[in-house]
Amino acid sequence: MSRFGARAYRRRQDDDPQKRQADLESADQDREWIARACYGDERAFEQLVTKYQERAVSIARNFVMEEETAKDVAQEAFLRVYRSLHRYDPTMRFYTWFYRIVVHLAIDHLRRRKRTPQNFAEPEAVWEHPGDGPVELLATTEVRGHVGQILERVPEKYRLLLVLRDLEGFSSKEISEIAGWNHATVRWRLHRARKLFREQWESAGLPTEM
Amino acid sequence: MERKKHHTLTEVRRARDDEGVAISCEQVEFWLSQSLTQQDGASDAPKAIAAHIADCAECQTEQREMLQLSMARVESTPDPLFVRSVMARVRREPVPVRRQRRTALRFRAAALLAVLLLPISVFLVATIQNDTSETSTIGETETARLESNSIESNTKVKTAAPMSVQLDGFQSGYDRWRVDAQPNGGWIPAYRGDEGSREVVSF
Numbered sequence: 001m002s003r004f005g006a007r008a009y010r011r012r013q014d015d016d017p018q019k020r021q022a023d024l025e026s027a028d029q030d031r032e033w034i035a036r037a038c039y040g041d042e043r044a045f046e047q048l049v050t051k052y053q054e055r056a057v058s059i060a061r062n063f064v065m066e067e068e069t070a071k072d073v074a075q076e077a078f079l080r081v082y083r084s085l086h087r088y089d090p091t092m093r094f095y096t097w098f099y100r101i102v103v104h105l106a107i108d109h110l111r112r113r114k115r116t117p118q119n120f121a122e123p124e125a126v127w128e129h130p131g132d133g134p135v136e137l138l139a140t141t142e143v144r145g146h147v148g149q150i151l152e153r154v155p156e157k158y159r160l161l162l163v164l165r166d167l168e169g170f171s172s173k174e175i176s177e178i179a180g181w182n183h184a185t186v187r188w189r190l191h192r193a194r195k196l197f198r199e200q201w202e203s204a205g206l207p208t209e210m
Numbered sequence: 211m212e213r214k215k216h217h218t219l220t221e222v223r224r225a226r227d228d229e230g231v232a233i234s235c236e237q238v239e240f241w242l243s244q245s246l247t248q249q250d251g252a253s254d255a256p257k258a259i260a261a262h263i264a265d266c267a268e269c270q271t272e273q274r275e276m277l278q279l280s281m282a283r284v285e286s287t288p289d290p291l292f293v294r295s296v297m298a299r300v301r302r303e304p305v306p307v308r309r310q311r312r313t314a315l316r317f318r319a320a321a322l323l324a325v326l327l328l329p330i331s332v333f334l335v336a337t338i339q340n341d342t343s344e345t346s347t348i349g350e351t352e353t354a355r356l357e358s359n360s361i362e363s364n365t366k367v368k369t370a371a372p373m374s375v376q377l378d379g380f381q382s383g384y385d386r387w388r389v390d391a392q393p394n395g396g397w398i399p400a401y402r403g404d405e406g407s408r409e410v411v412s413f
Binding site: 057 | 288293299300301303
């Protein structure tokens with residue numbers, strides 16, 4: 001899907017009353033689970049974990065670039081949430097609160113890693129679609145490696161935007177809630193982030209045609 | 211730095227169709243990030259933006275980068291082991307319900323204490339207010355004499371024991387003078403007689 005197509009699709013989804021209704025129902029469901037978890041219902045919290053685990057691991061992976069570390073970060077985020085359930089503000093959407101915790105933990109991890117340099121393995125190859133052949137998988141893995149290298153050179157605040165918007169597909173309004181910035185700041189920084197990404201990509205001599 | 215002017219969709223369309231002016235990517239980017247409004251002609255928006263992107267080399271470059279970023283996206287799959295692992299750690303955590311109950315108990319205890327303390331505090335405040343009013347304390351002599359200059363209107367006279375209180379030489383200007391005396395803990399009002407008269411109030 002082209003850039004324009006993706007945006008138009010996202011906007012159509014935002015404008016879709018059925019999707020809005022589904023979002024509302026999802027938010028109500030989250031609140032109910034949280035309320036039950038607050039009264040010791042482990043099953044309710046387990047449902048929250050099941051619902052948000054994929055996205056949490058995915059966001060963390062885009063920061064730390066390692067599957068196992070990403071899972072550790074996501075797990076820690078769930079524990080933080082569990083410990084702070086009584087502080088949850090029901091007027092907020094649960095997932096923006098939760099993803100904010102994931103992002104902060106991932107950034108903390110990166111900062112710690114910078115202080116203690118280590119050798120890291122190349123990003124792991126994940127066989128996403130059974131139909132993918134080895135050539136496609138190799139190409140995809142290579143691109144992921146390049147994107148990861150470039151993202152590591154981009155300052156944290158811009159990296160956060162590229163990850164949340166371009167890799168995870170959050171809307172700029174959702175990002176403003178997750179990051180705690182106002183909407184205009186998110187839009188401006190996103191523009192700057194993409195420009196930086198482009199500059200870094202070109203300066204690294206990476207191919208612009210895939 | 212000069213602030214860039216951002217155009218409405220109508221202006222974008224007019225510039226593209228009528229004047230042939232190229233619209234910058236930033237303008238389109240800004241416009242795309244805005245919510246579409248009816249006055250901007252939301253139904254025509256895709257055409258105008260698509261036309262710009264199709265003609266603009268820079269946007270095509272950006273499209274390629276988006277493609278690269280989207281290729282880097284890894285779809286996660288549900289992992290039951292992950293859920294089990296999280297829940298195992300959660301079970302080792304103090305259950306939030308305990309904290310909730312503890313908080314609720316503390317709240318209830320505080321409320322109960324407040325309810326109990328309320329009448330006491332009201333009584334204390336009333337007593338303090340009484341005490342803070344101007345009070346003349348009479349000694350333990352059986353009869354005491356209060357000079358007119360030493361007491362004011364509504365002065366409370368406190369006696370340590372049942373006794374006679376003599377009020378003498380009252381100041382003028384008051385129709386009724388009231389003196390409260392407290393023999394053995396109770397306040398008893400005493401009223402003056404005629405102005406300037408001499409009055410003895412006995413308890």
